[in-house]
Amino acid sequence: MSNSTAELIRQAIASHPDPETGRPLETMGQIRSVAVDGDIAEIDLALSSHSLPIQEDVKDAIESKVVAAVPGVTPKITINIHERPPVRLGQIALRAKSVIAVGSGKGGVGKSTVAASIALTLSRLGSKVGLLDADVYGPSIPQLLGLSGRPAVNANKKIEPIMLEGKLPVMSMGFLVEPDQAVIWRGPMLHGSINQFLADTNWGELDYLIIDMPPGTGDVALTLSQAIPLAGAVVVCTPQEVALLDAVKAISMFRKVNIPLLGMVENMSGFLCPDNGKTYDIFGQGGARTKSEELNVPFLGCLPIDITLRTAGDEGKLAEVIASNEKARAPFDGVAKAMVREVASQTSQKPNQGSLPVL
Numbered sequence: 001m002s003n004s005t006a007e008l009i010r011q012a013i014a015s016h017p018d019p020e021t022g023r024p025l026e027t028m029g030q031i032r033s034v035a036v037d038g039d040i041a042e043i044d045l046a047l048s049s050h051s052l053p054i055q056e057d058v059k060d061a062i063e064s065k066v067v068a069a070v071p072g073v074t075p076k077i078t079i080n081i082h083e084r085p086p087v088r089l090g091q092i093a094l095r096a097k098s099v100i101a102v103g104s105g106k107g108g109v110g111k112s113t114v115a116a117s118i119a120l121t122l123s124r125l126g127s128k129v130g131l132l133d134a135d136v137y138g139p140s141i142p143q144l145l146g147l148s149g150r151p152a153v154n155a156n157k158k159i160e161p162i163m164l165e166g167k168l169p170v171m172s173m174g175f176l177v178e179p180d181q182a183v184i185w186r187g188p189m190l191h192g193s194i195n196q197f198l199a200d201t202n203w204g205e206l207d208y209l210i211i212d213m214p215p216g217t218g219d220v221a222l223t224l225s226q227a228i229p230l231a232g233a234v235v236v237c238t239p240q241e242v243a244l245l246d247a248v249k250a251i252s253m254f255r256k257v258n259i260p261l262l263g264m265v266e267n268m269s270g271f272l273c274p275d276n277g278k279t280y281d282i283f284g285q286g287g288a289r290t291k292s293e294e295l296n297v298p299f300l301g302c303l304p305i306d307i308t309l310r311t312a313g314d315e316g317k318l319a320e321v322i323a324s325n326e327k328a329r330a331p332f333d334g335v336a337k338a339m340v341r342e343v344a345s346q347t348s349q350k351p352n353q354g355s356l357p358v359l
């Protein structure tokens with residue numbers, strides 16, 4: 001096999017969309033080299049850290065395209081990380097590539113646990129992530145992550161977020177008010193505080209900003225949709241019919257303010273008993289999947305009731321579980337990757353406009 005084989009391979013993969021921009025890999029300068037030696041094809045690809053959570057998908061897709069175009073060749077794909085800095089979002093000086101809202105129709109379904117776990121998982125898989133707790137009525141992110149302290153204001157008058165393990169910036173109303181102080185803000189004050197969290201926090205450059213929304217109400221969703229373009233929303237629910245009805249309301253709320261739906265997550269979906277390994281469907285199972293099909297919303301996966309998660313949440317050790325407990329984190333890996341796939345798929349249908357640096 002020869003140079004012309006390398007050329008055939010290049011052509012076969014040229015139009016594959018970059019997961020971050022939705023534009024063809026070739027035109028974005030991301031096919032670094034294709035070298036053929038015997039029946040081995042070495043392909044070097046450049047991806048940005050935004051795409052790292054689904055790098056295996058990219059490898060698999062490229063492999064299939066190569067094998068289909070040149071039967072008998074064995075592709076060896078190397079992925080190199082190159083950064084493409086985020087552009088300013090909207091009118092706000094927030095530099096994040098994908099802003100994702102995590103919502104629910106009602107409280108107590110595990111929305112904050114899912115939002116925090118998605119942020120922790122994307123960070124573990126190599127992306128730069130920030131977490132904004134916009135659940136101003138019941139901010140539980142500081143509790144779940146064991147974070148406390150008052151955010152400082154820096155010389156540029158920006159609020160310094162509290163850093164989790166030195167790398168994941170977190171901002172929450174919980175850092176600003178006493179735990180027993182109920183926040184009863186509505187309307188303009190709520191609007192102002194959310195905008196301030198977005199615009200006046202020193203987030204740095206992010207691949208993903210995950211926002212834990214207050215349950216139910218549309219106020220914050222409306223504020224967000226006016227402030228910045230969102231990549232989309234994830235709706236968390238439990239399998240019970242009543243929670244599903246609430247989830248339907250949450251979905252129509254996001255639709256009303258033109259925030260795209262990335263998918264539904266079914267939390268507390270069956271209880272895996274640690275004593276006998278059997279699964280018990282305490283709240284039923286599968287309701288969210290059926291509902292998501294009815295509503296034409298992607299389904300991102302099920303998360304079982306896991307005692308490890310509940311105790312970790314109570315003790316502020318959710319980050320430790322996601323970092324080191326492979327069994328407990330596996331379903332969250334599935335959900336986070338499915339979500340990034342959906343972001344990539346929606347981006348490839350509507351590739352990023354404007355000029356973007358070639359990698």
Ligand code: ADP
Pocket residue numbers: 104106107108109110111112113114140267268303304305306307309310311313314
């Ligand atoms: P919400 O944000 O919807 O109010 P939280 O994320 O604060 O819900 O979760 C409520 C409680 O349920 C917390 O104690 C949390 O640790 C627990 N929890 C959430 N998801 C699970 C799960 N899959 N397994 C076990 N406990 C969970």
